[in-house]
Amino acid sequence: MSDARSELTVSLWRGAQEGRYETYNVPLRENQTVLDVVTFVQRHLDATLSYRFACRVGVCGSCAMTVNGRPRWTCRTHVSSVAKAGRLEIGPLENLPVIKDLVTDMRPFFEKWQQAKGAFVPSKTRHDAVDAIRPESPARVAADAAIECINCGICYAACDTVRWNADYLGPAALNRAWTLVNDARDAGNATRLAAVAAAGGCHACHSHQSCQELCPQALNPTASIAGLKRRTAAAYLKGEIKA
Ligand code: SF4
Ligand code: SF4
Numbered sequence: 001m002s003d004a005r006s007e008l009t010v011s012l013w014r015g016a017q018e019g020r021y022e023t024y025n026v027p028l029r030e031n032q033t034v035l036d037v038v039t040f041v042q043r044h045l046d047a048t049l050s051y052r053f054a055c056r057v058g059v060c061g062s063c064a065m066t067v068n069g070r071p072r073w074t075c076r077t078h079v080s081s082v083a084k085a086g087r088l089e090i091g092p093l094e095n096l097p098v099i100k101d102l103v104t105d106m107r108p109f110f111e112k113w114q115q116a117k118g119a120f121v122p123s124k125t126r127h128d129a130v131d132a133i134r135p136e137s138p139a140r141v142a143a144d145a146a147i148e149c150i151n152c153g154i155c156y157a158a159c160d161t162v163r164w165n166a167d168y169l170g171p172a173a174l175n176r177a178w179t180l181v182n183d184a185r186d187a188g189n190a191t192r193l194a195a196v197a198a199a200g201g202c203h204a205c206h207s208h209q210s211c212q213e214l215c216p217q218a219l220n221p222t223a224s225i226a227g228l229k230r231r232t233a234a235a236y237l238k239g240e241i242k243a
């Protein structure tokens with residue numbers, strides 16, 4: 001049995017969609033992050049463990065895992081804030097296929113960004129003057145509140161509607177669409193509003209706010225989705241999109 005004063009008991013998911021938790025004992029260190037724990041296992045106990053990370057400083061969004069039942073960015077999550085009685089259970093993100101161990105297949109997540117028309121559509125060419133956007137304009141303020149997404153997938157893993165409805169675009173893709181809907185330089189709103197208003201779009205959100213509660217960037221996808229609901233309803237009434 002591990003000594004909770006000097007060691008953590010860590011259960012890690014091993015395998016693919018079918019698999020099991022295996023237990024490792026990891027030395028407890030001051031200011032240790034959950035990513036440090038996973039890295040220790042891979043470097044010292046089992047080199048076959050697969051996981052993802054890149055920046056280790058909360059920028060790249062690649063290190064998200066399920067930690068003691070909740071999706072978290074592991075490089076910025078201290079063990080001291082989440083370990084219960086010296087125990088950690090670390091698994092892959094929910095709502096995504098598991099490739100191996102702690103690595104999920106992010107394709108469904110990014111494919112939904114494409115379905116939500118999350119790519120900028122330029123309205124000008126490189127030869128035109130650059131548009132000046134006033135920082136205090138309401139559209140810029142709305143976009144600004146939602147723009148710092150790092151594509152970590154935590155909101156997607158936390159969303160019950162994603163779990164129940166495979167067609168639901170999810171909080172991150174809809175949040176992205178909202179930033180573009182408010183971008184005065186973008187020319188893609190006719191197709192974007194139709195895409196996010198369709199089945200599986202913004203109107204499927206039940207506003208439970210798990211996404212807002214767990215987003216490590218303190219974004220509020222629920223508010224962005226509420227904005228899309230209002231904007232698409234107005235577009236219906238104006239005849240810009242069809243029911
Ligand atoms: S508020 Fe909407 S998008 Fe966010 S977790 Fe709930 S159902 Fe999912
Ligand atoms: S909205 Fe937040 S939780 Fe969702 S992918 Fe972006 S940064 Fe991650």
Ligand code: FES
Pocket residue numbers: 053054055056057058059060061062063064073074075076
């Ligand atoms: S490793 Fe880049 S956000 Fe955690």
